Amino acid sequence: MHPPRPTYIVGIDLGTSHTVAASVGVAGVAADIELLNMAQRSTAGEVISQALLPSVRYQAAPGELGDSWQQPWPPQGADVQAPAVIGRWARDLGAAVPGRLVASAKSWLSHTGVDRTAPILPWGAGDDVAKLSPLAASASYLAHVKAAWDRAHPEAPLHQQSVVLTVPASFDEGARALTLEAAQLAGLPGVQLLEEPKAAFHDWLVLQGEQLAPQLADSRLVLVVDVGGGTTDLTLIRVAKALDGGLPTLTRTAVGEHLMLGGDNMDLALAHQLELAFADEGSKLPAQRFAQLVQRCRMAKEQLLAADAPDHVSITLLGGGSRLLAATQTATLTRGQVQQQVVEGFLPPAQITDLPSKRQGALRGFGLPYPADAAISRHLAQFLSLQAGGALPDTVLLNGGVFHAHALVERLTDLLSRWRGSPVRVLHNPHPDWAVARGAAAYGLARVQAERQAASEVNQPAAQAQKAPAAIKNSIPHIGGGAARSYWLLLPGKKGETPQGLCLLPRGTEEGVRIVLSGRRFALKLGQAVRFNLLANSQSHAPVQAGQIAPLMGDGWVELPPLATVLPAPEGVAAAQVEVQLQACMSEVGTLEVRCVAVQDAAQSWLLPFAVRGAVSSETIAVSADASSAEGQKSLNSLAAKLPEAVALIDRIFGAQAQEVTGKEVRQLRPSLEKILGPRDSWDVGLLRALFDALLSRAKRRRRTADHERVWLNLAGWCLRPGVGAELDGWRITQVWALYAAGLGHAKESANWTEWWVFWRRVAAGLNEAQQMELLEDVADQMQKAVQQTTRSGGKTSHGSYDDMLRLFAAMEAVPWQYRQEMGQWMLQRLKRPDETVQTWWAIGRLAARQSLAANAHRVMPPEAAQEFLNATLAQDWRKNETAMFAVVQMARMTGDRARDLPDEVRAQVLEKMRSSGAPERWIAMVEQVVQMQAEDQKRSLGDSLPPGLVLL
Template structure:
């Protein structure tokens, strides 16, 4: 929604709080007053026979079994949006059904939408659900809730459909640009293309401002700095707002000065904590419940927590877990949860007394749920102490907040409110003023409507011929933000500064250049006029961005500063292939970067050409790469194309992101060009075969080539791919070197684009298919980059390699194979992580049959371990073979003598490895059996640790597991 956005026939401002636990909608007529803000009662099924309309729509979705719900799920309307798979139900009934059958409940979609470690557009929810449960993506689930809201609104306001209204959608202040972009996409998929994003703490404070009416100025008269603490179901959001007297004696001037980092810590974590405390009473001391039973326990603890933290709480409540199937009641077990236990485990656990100088612990604690990256330290008080130390002038009590607004359902509990306000008062040395929030469940939605009312006052255009138009259809435009009477605007602009990562000099800390300073107002465009980039159109380009909420780093556009310390967040990269104009394939252009905080609340970065065409400068929007996130992180790549103040520019395109210290690259490119360049040069077969050794003389040992250098070399080889077939040796060397440089096919920005280019070569196959050595390099190449292939591509490759493997098995029985190495085909088989696990199960069963042959290689055990591993290289964790399916292969390894067959033992390690995710981990008893056998066989301590606890795999074992070392700088999470 920009200043020129047209609302058409808009009549309302609608605020939507798309919360982790609940979704709430409030509205007010455009041109109305704050007193007219009303909540929307959202129809939703409460039981199989009843539809109830209430303000809180639980943000959950129940994926029912066929026939389970009859036709009841069709009322008040079936799930809509991006992935309307039926039968399913949204809201209160879904939550109640999920309490009994948690394996079918999609919950915490908002948290998953901000989780960069998974593909947020892939169908992965419910997390850890059985194969017969239809799954949806976090994006689709979020869209479905918004679509339900749209249907509810349209039924209540048929004359004013929601997509034509001024919609303000709230997000956590800590959401990064990727999560914000996906939130906008969810709204678009739900048929709401023109929403404006607003940070939730600001919305909550807007609601408080509205409620004060004529008393607003007096209520804030003694306040200098307001702290907003918003603890929702999935996140804790912290915001500071400075209060200053108005120069003209009117309403106070409000400026948002700081926001906290993304903290996935809220009511969900408290439910998990209670469930962990009670687990032993249901599973036995030292034992763990299966994932579905533990999920049920979490839901029961949520209900008990709400009862025991209420103002009129009983002394205790019973927490009951039902059995399964026909023994539903016979196997039911109960435990007692007391009010004092909840106070101790929730209040003392999440708000323990802390010093203002405390910092959160970094060690991973026990609160790991269902794949979400919860923080290591669950103490909100320590996170708050660190936030105030960074943003409230250090630890000086005089500069700490004197006023606090608490928002979120957790603050219904008086004990939680009391503990937090006591802590803030202790840090200050004097009591803090608590702003009364009468409705923490829907303050955000109300505040979003109030914000929209203040910002988007309607201006009705004059119609040239009124007779041609109904008055109700008059166009309403937003010219400029107009502040409603008696409601001050919260200024402050962008909560963060945004930085482009620059090349790191040898031995120096990385540096960044500021694209957009902290505090930049919406709609203001910043151009780095003194910095230019040389880019090649038609090739992949990438810019690595970081954001900082730190107030102690002065930030001005174009300023260069060191990157390091707390408060820096790595954003999804900006990446694109900029189209080349007609007839100018891969033309090089000079560009400047232009950044702005858009009117809808998102960062926008463009490349603006220094050349003018038809009187205008062409520009290209650089989108955030938020799709297909992989479980890998790359060392900070550099913007090596930067031309600073007229300095010599480096080439762009494939070398974008290469460190400036790699000045040897031109010499390496020349070596590659001698073998694979446009002009065939007089080179011998020996020179071709020795290309790798020649490159190592220039660049050092290939194991030490960093990922930026590897991708630059690969891009050089890709540009010369047409010459790979000149001779047998050319093809063999190209495949070997290109596969090494692109491995593992993921981990660096723009790898998806590279994989698209390389997959286009697959149908052409080998140019020298009669050479067994070339076939071997062919299989090795695709095994090295297999992690970057999608499911369809892996399936095609799987069918192909299966046919060649069958021929190889037949030929090997008669002599030497002409289709390459059987072992390499086997290893390629095992690298297919993106195919449905049932295919990998079938492959593994075929391999078990092969192992009955005495001549079968030990590589088969390695392949089985990879097929059934708990932790994939790059595939999303929902594709991991379920524990019950992996048991067959683990049993086969347990039958081996591990003192004689170390490969089988390592396969068992991969299958029994502890991940902390109950949906993937083997039962405790099974892992105990594996550990006992490992100790008896003298297993290395690091292997034992991998089965006992959640630890990172060491480099030596990574190489053993994946078949090659990972590039330096790429870290598996």
């Protein structure tokens, strides 16, 4: 059976601050577009319906809300143990208790530095707060919209309608894919994506009716500036007047890069300014109270920027605990202060030649990657200089809630007029809060009209198929332009040469047009890890063709999430290879789609998914700029002639056919590889993972002898360390975890146990919580046996040394911090023994560190829990115990995130003792400010060097 035909077109604006939905019947006209009033609680006893659904979620404590949270309906993912509400009431509750408020989920959904599918929100909340992922939070807002629609239209459930969901024009393919996944989780599997600036312009178009052509008669280049709660989106649309007096031709010619800058940043700037009025001199507010201040500033900003704004607003912060009222503080925020901070801070005067500053400003907070320069005016100048091709826009459309402030509108239009030397025309936007949702519905209606017109032209003679006047009156012009960026496949090249790329999809390619790169073929490995590195460019206007190879030079190149997967091999075959061509298109739903099509059988194809899951955290491993995937590919290519020789050597030791090799040859495998490839410390990420894949495919033969097993564990662990950082490492970890249950083949060999623990320590960062918990239980049992050994034996057992187990213990960053706290307390007791190893101080430093290696930052032990370990370490004589001093560096290191940083007064105490103890300046800098850890300290912290090409952010 075919699914029911939709009767409505529904546009949904999933905004950072608010979510809005609008609809129109498929047989309707633009004038029929109406907003959906969504039921939501305003208080415990009142349900209201309004068009704006605040995009926030309050994670209540059990019993806090009674039963009222379940009405008008339970939000997705909520249960009796973890009640949650969405919308107006959630926003008001969160203003009082910000530590339970999930906000800016859309910004987190586009944050590539965290695992957007992990439960990390509310950011910095205590363990008594139930957390959820940015993906789940976004899905819950869409589920609320779906429930509201289904209640209002029981005869036409939302999942059966044509749904257009908007995203920022600057969202990369990873963020778009996750937005589609959020819709699927909410029960909306067939949505189409539309860029928000295009949607806002569509709304303006339909509001003009018959006056559209005259309204745009004098416009040639329209700039759409959409400043929302979390992002600033810039789009240029060229207007070509119709020769026959009909509707003009509209072409989107450029979009800006992803700019996480909006109303949230303005609130943050105001909170930083007022913090001095609430914090003790020389200190900062705790994370929870600062979050409360940000919420208060948001409400005050809206009041003070309104048309009928008062002169000032009082901002009150409640105290905490038993001092709730006694510690209440109040400060005054004036209209002049807001004007100064918001207008002068975010739209300062600028020249068209100005560039954004590269230095980080004062907008750090809540773990989001805000841009270094908060001046939207300088970002706009750079965009126009690069994109307008010498012609500056003569018309501007402003959208987003911040443009309710007349001062911002006036400043922006003055800047544009000054840059072009004549006044810029401002298109009237009567409702910037819901223009995007209305425009999405209008866009969907335009598509329906276009399909009907196409069908009419097929079924009628050309003379009869001309549009009647009424049809022109009700039609909505299409905004063409196709893909906003060109997409390129990075090609391997020789080291030192400019990287080259293969154009997969030229800029301007229309949706649904499939391009097959028939002139180039690839050997695709099935049953093994494959990866294609992609880049996009929205700045270059040079004409290119699909399949063209060109150097990747100039500005505007953005690295996309790679296309990475393991494609299934034929049944019963471990690995296979097939010759393929690449096929690319901008799909109908608005996302880049790349397929591998078999040359021998075009019916056989594989869709390559973007690697957007399991991203490493904002303080974890990433490919560095000078040793990125491009550099890794070049380096690997330069060793291409030597790699087969190295793999052949591995195959000689671990291959399927047992060869006559001596124990000495087995033990000399690593030195032999170094003769071919150079010192192992110089092996970069691409080479390491290639060697690991060769070892993994031969893992079954690792047990031939005790020497084979030791060498395999040592070399494989080195090549996979630290278990994350390269694409497909998640798949590799899944493969090696399957070896864990099998255990050692030569378990009576103490040296093999040592390599066993070292192997798992090296790759521990890639293990998930369940895997680390299982490993933790096993190593804890063995440690208990080790500590029972006599001092004379050095704590050694047949299961390896105590020190190796201790170091593995401390590497378990994915387990809940309470377990690490318990481990640390046990270690503090052990330190009372005179024979305890100095490695215990190293382990304590790792357990209570402010920055983790690969677990998300929400796993870090809270500052208050780390205090007892800090106190114990402060009691040491650091001149005699440098390991304890370095442990303090890790525990007191500054991250810039209030949820993790120690209080200022505590860090001041640490800094004082470090200086008096002669600490290295680089250690002092790590406690005093946000800096990158140097390589020698990374090695000391992790117990191993990082592979060349991976850095700690």
